[in-house]
Amino acid sequence: MIDFTEVNRKYFDQLATTYQDRFARAVKTITEQTQQHRLWLSDRWTDTAAGQGQEVKMLEYACGPGTVSMALAPFLTNVVGIDVASNMVDEYNRNAQAAGLGEKVTGHVADLLAESVPAEFSGPEFNDFDVVTVSMALHHFEHPDQALKRLAARLKQGGVCYIIDLVAQASHGHGDDHGHDHGHSHGHTHRRQSLDLDDAAATIKTHGFSRADMLNLFEDAGLTVGFEHKVLSEPLELTKDGKAITKTVFIARAQRV
Ligand SMILES: C[S@@+](CC[C@H](N)C(=O)[O-])C[C@H]1O[C@@H](n2cnc3c(N)ncnc32)[C@H](O)[C@@H]1O
Numbered sequence: 033m034i035d036f037t038e039v040n041r042k043y044f045d046q047l048a049t050t051y052q053d054r055f056a057r058a059v060k061t062i063t064e065q066t067q068q069h070r071l072w073l074s075d076r077w078t079d080t081a082a083g084q085g086q087e088v089k090m091l092e093y094a095c096g097p098g099t100v101s102m103a104l105a106p107f108l109t110n111v112v113g114i115d116v117a118s119n120m121v122d123e124y125n126r127n128a129q130a131a132g133l134g135e136k137v138t139g140h141v142a143d144l145l146a147e148s149v150p151a152e153f154s155g156p157e158f159n160d161f162d163v164v165t166v167s168m169a170l171h172h173f174e175h176p177d178q179a180l181k182r183l184a185a186r187l188k189q190g191g192v193c194y195i196i197d198l199v200a201q202a203s204h205g206h207g208d209d210h211g212h213d214h215g216h217s218h219g220h221t222h223r224r225q226s227l228d229l230d231d232a233a234a235t236i237k238t239h240g241f242s243r244a245d246m247l248n249l250f251e252d253a254g255l256t257v258g259f260e261h262k263v264l265s266e267p268l269e270l271t272k273d274g275k276a277i278t279k280t281v282f283i284a285r286a287q288r289v
Pocket of ligand 1: 037040044045059062093094095097098099100114115116117120142143145167168169172173
């Protein structure tokens with residue numbers, strides 16, 4: 033039985049030090065879009081009436097180098113990044129230090145989607161978040177539905193889940209169109225029989241999500257209030273076989289009751 037999370041961990045550990053350069057344009061787009069949509073995704077920030085003078089905490093799960101964390105940290109009191117790849121967490125903590133955010137932004141290595149999660153991640157520091165975000169990683173999870181349930185449980189009442197991911201393609205073929213560096217093209221889930229760790233496709237479980245997919249995932253996770261979904265007009269620039277390609281992404285949000 034293939035351990036899907038372990039395949040991801042190994043792949044992203046290898047990619048960690050070059051990730052931000054390799055995907056510089058995509059990182060820039062996610063940063064800008066997140067900042068532009070900040071008040072759309074939540075009304076609780078350190079500079080808004082709803083959050084001013086209070087603790088406002090965010091969890092970025094599968095944080096990688098922390099694209100969303102670094103974009104939103106100026107408007108939060110505490111930011112926790114968690115990823116299974118320790119080299120990614122090193123990049124995350126380095127970025128936080130470099131941005132002068134080390135006091136309130138901290139990265140940790142953990143698998144919060146595992147059957148049993150170490151007790152240290154059950155304390156108040158890792159619960160009752162105002163925002164839980166997953167950027168460009170939901171498609172890497174073996175069970176996106178279970179993942180959202182587990183992550184939603186870490187939100188406080190009224191807290192917001194914010195997802196950025198690939199739009200499922202309306203039509204698709206089968207076969208070999210899996211291998212771009214971020215590796216997505218089909219609107220379904222599947223499991224490959226053999227794995228090549230140099231192959232990004234091996235790390236992907238779901239090839240994009242439709243608006244209806246997101247609505248269902250959120251509702252099943254108890255995120256039944258305030259669903260919003262937007263396809264971004266600016267696509268993400270990625271690479272496939274060394275060539276630039278673009279992928280359409282969405283942002284979506286919903287709140288825990
Ligand atoms: C494409 S990167 C996205 C990184 C970052 N969120 C961003 O937007 O730039 C995917 C990240 O998901 C992490 N990842 C994959 N599966 C995971 C899992 N089951 N639990 C936690 N992190 C996971 C990888 O280690 C990697 O850092």
